[in-house]
Amino acid sequence: MRHTLGQQGDWVVDPCELAPRLGVDADYLKRMERQGHVDARIKIDDDSGTGQTRVTVRLLNRGWKGTFHGGGALIYEEMW
Template sequence: MRFDRNARGEWLVDPNELARKLGITAQLLKTETALRLVQTHVVMGRGPDEGLSRVRVRYRESIWQGVFDCNGFLINECRLSPDSLPEDPVH
């Protein structure tokens, strides 16, 4: 899985890959995104985590989190429950 930026600097990810991570179809991801039921949060690493990005995607009660390196490659991922969201640095 890759995490890239478009010409406007917006973050992009393949919707088919993201849908698989969330356990839904790409079409459902598109529909639910249009309904604003998919929330994305991106944190850029600082200090010892510089060059890393943590991406958290929440869909209803499902949360997927991935850490990407400076080249946009996924290096770590996990599923989270809404009541266990950490606010720790990017690792």
């Protein structure tokens, strides 16, 4: 899994890769996002100088958190 810079300067994680980590399919995840049931937060760790980014996604009663290094590759993740 990687994250990339989107057209509007936002960070993008592919929903087809994220959905299974949340225990749902990509269409369901997209539908819940459109309905406002997905909370996504991004924190760039500028303080440590590592360039790491933390992405947290919450969907109803489940969630996923991933840490990406400066090049965009996933280096750690947890699900609940």
